[in-house]
Amino acid sequence: MILRDKPGFMQLAFAVRGSIVPVIAPQVLGLAAFAALVVWADRHLATFPEIEATPFTVFGIALSLFLGFRNNAAYDRWWEARKLWGGLLADLRSFARETELFLASEADRARALRLALAFMHLHRAMARRLPDDATARTAAGRAGLSADGPLPRPCAALDSIATLLANARRDGTLDGYGARALAERLASITLGQAGAERIARTPLPYVYSLLIYRTTYLYCLLLPLALVGPAGWLAPLFVGIVAYVFLGLAEVTEDLAHPFGNTPNALPLDAICRTAEISLAPHLGEEPPQPLAPVDYYLS
Amino acid sequence: MILRDKPGFMQLAFAVRGSIVPVIAPQVLGLAAFAALVVWADRHLATFPEIEATPFTVFGIALSLFLGFRNNAAYDRWWEARKLWGGLLADLRSFARETELFLASEADRARALRLALAFMHLHRAMARRLPDDATARTAAGRAGLSADGPLPRPCAALDSIATLLANARRDGTLDGYGARALAERLASITLGQAGAERIARTPLPYVYSLLIYRTTYLYCLLLPLALVGPAGWLAPLFVGIVAYVFLGLAEVTEDLAHPFGNTPNALPLDAICRTAEISLAPHLGEEPPQPLAPVDYYLS
């Protein structure tokens, strides 16, 4: 995630970090060059039939609406993903307090919290598709999950918590009230995990991407025909601006629709996991680590 | 569900798998041909009165807005359906952990989990309208539900879980805390089931389909009258593009509004059921099966 203040004058003109410009520059320049070619051909080869701009108005507004819809859906995915991870953080904090209240054995408490932290890291590694994440492996090891071979599945950490609770129940160090309270907390974590999995594994329908990119390119390729008459050599500039706005939005949308990726706009899962460690440290009797700070405006 | 990366240049130009083009090609070509006919008639038979493009602007924007509304509603249905199935998956995982915590008898636990898996498959078979699905029949059989005749209703699997719990309660192997916890889990599954049934059985109001398809065809049939003058022989191209955009969106919408169908954009219920089996396998002491993989980009 990029963390910068409201863009000032200089940033507006020159900021590259966090901007979508570097990604779409080739396409924008290509389309502008194509427009220039059309103008040149119109002047030197043969005059194109002049096309009124009105059909392009409808086309452009329809395209804006569809891009707007897809942008909305992508932003909703991004924000829902953030809500789910925020909910997991709250669940971990509540879990720590509820173990204090309901779990009699201090060793059980510590193990349960370490398993919860391991879950967070394993969940993050799976969401980010890091099959051999070192931090997750360490967290899993500290919680007593198998340290060799592939990383355990996040479910394995939660299953271990359930087994721990079942054993405590049988030992009499967890009464019925506590069993219900902690089982509900576990279920809430499970729900948050399933929600994040849903977003990670079910992309926006592919057919939208195809429809919208194809329509955008068609629009930008046909636009010179409408502009060559009224705008002349300014046509490439206008085509470039239109391409910048539409392709820029399409690209941002593509980014936000994958909130667990490694793009500049992806969610700061590392920082959230760190916050969880900070929040649970007092309950484990440990010194809390430092919060993660953005590097070059980027919080990972 | 189609699983492909962001379309690259070649896909944009040529991808057919996951595209809506094959479905709407006949209509698009038909409307373009009609436009060509209008141009030909205008040139060789009798000149049509020239109609200003402005009324078409309003008409086109109104149509875009209504298509946008219907698209929104369809996408919401699709995404809510995915949420409900994701919630069912979470419920099954929590159910497995809670049986470990609250159900004393191991045999009861195993039977309860097998019934839960049978529910998932029966629910899937009903949503997909597969009255004799072999996988669902096997799952029902393993859970001890009647193996002959028509498939049992999904409710039957949940009713059997309730009976199992009531017997355990009477036997004293399930205490009051556990009865409440497991009954709440069952109610949560019931709610998810009812939600998915609602989407499957209550389509978008038919009157919208009629209104929108009629309006779209009217628009595409009248458009040549506005384009014959300014665009000439390019009119069929423009009409084709407009038809592609509007009919394409209408068709995608129709697909997404039925998220449990067998279309390329339908939800991957098979894969979700498989994930449930993988998640419950450790609780049943079984080897988890392999996750389903997409075939030709398609996850069933």
Place this chain on the structure above:
Amino acid sequence: MILRDKPGFMQLAFAVRGSIVPVIAPQVLGLAAFAALVVWADRHLATFPEIEATPFTVFGIALSLFLGFRNNAAYDRWWEARKLWGGLLADLRSFARETELFLASEADRARALRLALAFMHLHRAMARRLPDDATARTAAGRAGLSADGPLPRPCAALDSIATLLANARRDGTLDGYGARALAERLASITLGQAGAERIARTPLPYVYSLLIYRTTYLYCLLLPLALVGPAGWLAPLFVGIVAYVFLGLAEVTEDLAHPFGNTPNALPLDAICRTAEISLAPHLGEEPPQPLAPVDYYLS
């Protein structure tokens, strides 16, 4: 509710069942006739001042947006109503399972389920404003609610369940866990009932209807002035189409905003009540009745 497949070619051209055309035909024809009158007057009496179409563009787009807003709000009401009834169905199923788990007396269980079914029918009769619905009266009678005079209020059925539970509690056939579980279920039903009442008793603000219908008519009455010049005798056709789109959407909206009515687009409350009876039949040891089937595409 109309249940038809995606409209094919013939339906698009001729379908009347489920279409809004019969309702708005008089207004549409009237407005087209008025447009024809304007053209005739312009040709034979005195030429009207030509008005540019641009103001109509803004007017038309603003009108589309406001119609779109109202349509959204109406569809949300319709879909929320369906959700609430779906939730009631889920609550009834869970109630049946929870009585099995928590209510010791079989007679109490049967009476509680019959009261729940009576509630559904009384609730339906109130929503549909059927003060003397025979099915509801029968259901109330079977549950032991007063059979004479006006139909009991839906609340009376739920109050009777509460009294039944309180008596069971006092008799010792319902323990504390069960009392909480069943009271929560009752509260969930109560919430669903209040939600449906809210939709039934609080229509969309009347001021919107007035504003939107007045604006739509103003638009259709002024439109001929803008079209008489450029479109000539085609003006009535265009006015008719515009009136069809705008009045059609306004009328559909009016329908969906009253989801408990008797219009073709109203919710199939009869069918939902029947599904509840089917779901509860096994718990009552009865043969489940047949599900309701659509008649002439209409599910009541």
Place this chain on the structure above:
Amino acid sequence: MILRDKPGFMQLAFAVRGSIVPVIAPQVLGLAAFAALVVWADRHLATFPEIEATPFTVFGIALSLFLGFRNNAAYDRWWEARKLWGGLLADLRSFARETELFLASEADRARALRLALAFMHLHRAMARRLPDDATARTAAGRAGLSADGPLPRPCAALDSIATLLANARRDGTLDGYGARALAERLASITLGQAGAERIARTPLPYVYSLLIYRTTYLYCLLLPLALVGPAGWLAPLFVGIVAYVFLGLAEVTEDLAHPFGNTPNALPLDAICRTAEISLAPHLGEEPPQPLAPVDYYLS
């Protein structure tokens, strides 16, 4: 709240009750008069420069979108307020049933219900800013809250219920199950109260009002410049219509954004409180009062 059927032909033409026309007539007429002045000046003093209508298209559409956004936000406030009050009604009904199930002392039960009714009336009086509402005072008095001085705060009624429950708990007439059930109900009422307070005390950001009204007036004041050429003496009519649509919507929005006011579109809090009294009467062994009926289409 205005309760009228779908407007028929006569109402469309003449309905004043529930219409926004009387409120905005002065501004609409004023703006139309200004437009007439511009036309007169253009004809008799000096010709204004002709301005193309296109900039007004963008301006008008942008304004429509912003008005649409604010209208959406206002309607959401109105509908959320209605949901919260509907939720309170459901909570009161559930509270009555749960006291029957869990509170052993009949006197406590009656007092608790009277306190709940007093809460509703005090909450209504606070939302409507009626510092000396007679009905609320009576209800508070019947519940044993201080009858003199300023009205008690709604919180005082809920605090008294909590104290009543704490005393019952200490006396042994309320067990742990009941304490949890009734405390959860109280918390649910508290949440509904806080939600309604939020809407009452946090208006839509003032800056929106300023921005939108200023923009609307700017638009209506500049519009004559664009219409004076093409529309001539019809310009005042067009300006009047535009002002009617935009100011009408802005005014309705202003109304709906304050759902607890005394405007025709405000929520019928009196009627909801009466419904609560009707619902609780059987539990208090009283004759239910009559429901409130609309007076001149208006339900208070």
Place this chain on the structure above:
Amino acid sequence: MILRDKPGFMQLAFAVRGSIVPVIAPQVLGLAAFAALVVWADRHLATFPEIEATPFTVFGIALSLFLGFRNNAAYDRWWEARKLWGGLLADLRSFARETELFLASEADRARALRLALAFMHLHRAMARRLPDDATARTAAGRAGLSADGPLPRPCAALDSIATLLANARRDGTLDGYGARALAERLASITLGQAGAERIARTPLPYVYSLLIYRTTYLYCLLLPLALVGPAGWLAPLFVGIVAYVFLGLAEVTEDLAHPFGNTPNALPLDAICRTAEISLAPHLGEEPPQPLAPVDYYLS
């Protein structure tokens, strides 16, 4: 938060308090001056090529839609933040009532409530980035949290409540029912806190700000080219108005997207904390303080 009535005529013309005008005046005047320069250059240096206004229509509508989207997202953040703080207020009131019901020791009750109030103030100080807020320090001190060094984290206050409850549980002054009830309340507060943290720490994606401000400036800088012909010396006025509308909305959006800031549109956290103190005073046996009143229409 600015608290003013619906703007009247004088306010519309002159209100500055709560208006966005002072913030954006420099940019608006700068852009208008640039437009004047373009007109002057066009008249005295060399005639610019005339550009049709149509491309600007599409551009302007696309820009309106994107601004509208961002405005929606920002308003949702603002309103969700308000909901979360309203929920915290409700949680505190319920917490007070539940301690009365479930916590036997009066000293524990008082300490728990003081800790809850300290949490509110610490949470507010963190959200507003006031690392040394005097009120928060006092509240923390009164609750027995460390009075020296940096302010304690809000989590510390909640952790202390959990420890207090665990001790009471061990002492036998809190039974299982109460432990569950109060743990759930604590979890609800934790969830509200995490939600507010999410909004405070995860701004709207920076890439949107960049894209929208860049597009807005591009639009306003190119607009004179389209207006210089038809509008002449009125062009600067039009450009100024367009800049006022678009930049004004962008700026308001920027404000609302940071609901915990110190801008005029930020949420009144001080007032909400004061309301919490008023609500809890009777439970602490204290005289409630006065509610905060707006100063110069501003409620902090």
